[in-house]
Amino acid sequence: MFDALHEANAVKVEVAGKRVLVLIDPSKQLQLNTTEVALACSPRALGADALVRCLYTQYVPGTARLLELAPQAEWFIEAYAPDGAMLDVSGELLIASACALVEQALVKAPIDFATRAGVRSVSKLDNVWSVAGQPIN
Secondary structure: OHHHHHHHOEEEEEEOOEEEEEEEOOOOOOOOOHHHHHHHHOOOOOOOOEEEEEEEHHHOOOOHHHHHHOOOOOEEEEEEOOOOOEEOOOHHHHHHHHHHHHHOOOOOOOEEEEEOOEEEEEEEEOOEEEEOOEEEO
8 A cells, every 4th residue: 555655646744733645646546445544544654634635537437527517627636534434625635635736746726626515726825725715824
């Protein structure tokens, strides 16, 4: 699992006191399960409060219509709790994803992310990130 995380480009980001492991897996090559997520988030391993996977929206089943309506939402975000359960994508997790993708020079802000709940926008002005107009330092 850890070799796979390294190959897929895992970045640890802290946002609003949360440690987030951002897994950049554009073409959804990794198959994640609850055991692997829990192991990666464990304090004995990488230690994170959440794991987020960033992948191209086109590789997520059932997103064709979303891409028709919002073609700029190139990146899809999946979020997992430390126990491996799926999470709703919060503003902090969106910002962690944006930070990681910008750091890796894969995108520039502002960014529209696809999520299971729809499209969410993240922008940055100076050093302040915001989601849907809500600033989070």
